[in-house]
Amino acid sequence: MKSPVGILAASCHLPQHKRSVEDLFREEGVNFSSHVAARLGIKQVPIRNGQASESASNMAVAAGREALQRAKVDPLTVDVVVEYSIMPQEYLVPVWNMSNKVQAEVGASKSFVVGFSGGGSSNFMVALSSAAAMLSENDSMKTALLVTGDTTIPGNRVLNPDDPVTVMGDGASAVVLQSDAPGGVVIDTELWSDGNNHDICYIPGGSLIHPDDISLYRMRLDKARYDAFPKAETLRRLSDKLLERAGLKFSNVACVLCSNISSQDEAVMQQAFEGKVSPVCASNRESHGHLQGTDFPLNYLSLTESGSVKQGDYVLGVSHGMGTTAAVSLFRY
Incomplete structure (x- = not known):
């Protein structure tokens, strides 16, 4: 019988500094109007301050640690770390992935890592589905750490400047999944x-x-x-x-x-x-x-x-x- 898998804990780590959308439009040379403001419905976004602690991977590590602490899970019992990041990472080369760094720095040394990209914000559900399936079908696996860290490209926070679709902020999050979790069942x-x-x-x-x-x-x-x-x-x-x-x-x-x-x-x-x-x-x-x-x-x-x-x-x-x-x-x- 398949074991139910649920969300044991979740955490978000966001920069303290925020910028107004109007300021960002001005900075990026995009026309801001009351019509655009109403269509977007976004007043401000969190933006990293340039410190090393607010790099995408470091925020992901912080979110991962907090999620594990909230879940009261020993990092050594994590079976898999699943990354769902979207944006380019700090090492722009094909062989680097922040999930390996997260694994090392949260202390999940007995896990393996896997990542998904290319699905927009749907990446979270892709990661969720894959992790839940692994835990449900494999008796030797009990706990998964899902994690992401995304920082927007400087000067590129307004998506599609000619006809703005959204304004993107910076942040990281993590979710602890566990088989037979008491709530948040997937x-x-x-x-x-x-x-x-x-x-x-x-x-x-x-x-x-x-x-x-x-x-x-x-x-x-x-x-x-x-x-x-x-x-x-x-x-x-x-x-x-x-x-x-x-x-x-x-x-x-x-x-x-x-x-x-x-x-x-x-x-x-x-x-x-x-x-x-x-x-x-x-x-x-x-x-x-x-x-x-x-x-x-x-x-x-x-x-x-x-x-x-x-x-x-x-x-x-x-x-x-x-x-x-x-x-x-x-x-x-």
């Missing part, structure tokens, strides 16, 4: 990718072309194709399929967590999911902007702390992955 995950959309959102170049000059890196979005992708329809279809497999109906779902991309994006999600998107998503979006995969641990923690869900409630996490990888996860509190 019921199932449904994933879907469209390979034709591989270049909707990407960073041209790569470490083999200009490995040492991060100023040459810029995230680009094909806005026309991004808009054309049926985000809400795809996520609702995946959700209905997932719920049917679990023997549930959408009426059984207490609330929905989505990515913190923009108020416009959330409005579409609210319509697709019958007004069940939790208010914590809007609150975190306004004060933090889009934090890539960290959106979900942040929203999960806020939902838990809000007291608006009770034991036994079902919660959906949904992400369209900027049109590349759509993901839906079902949790039971």
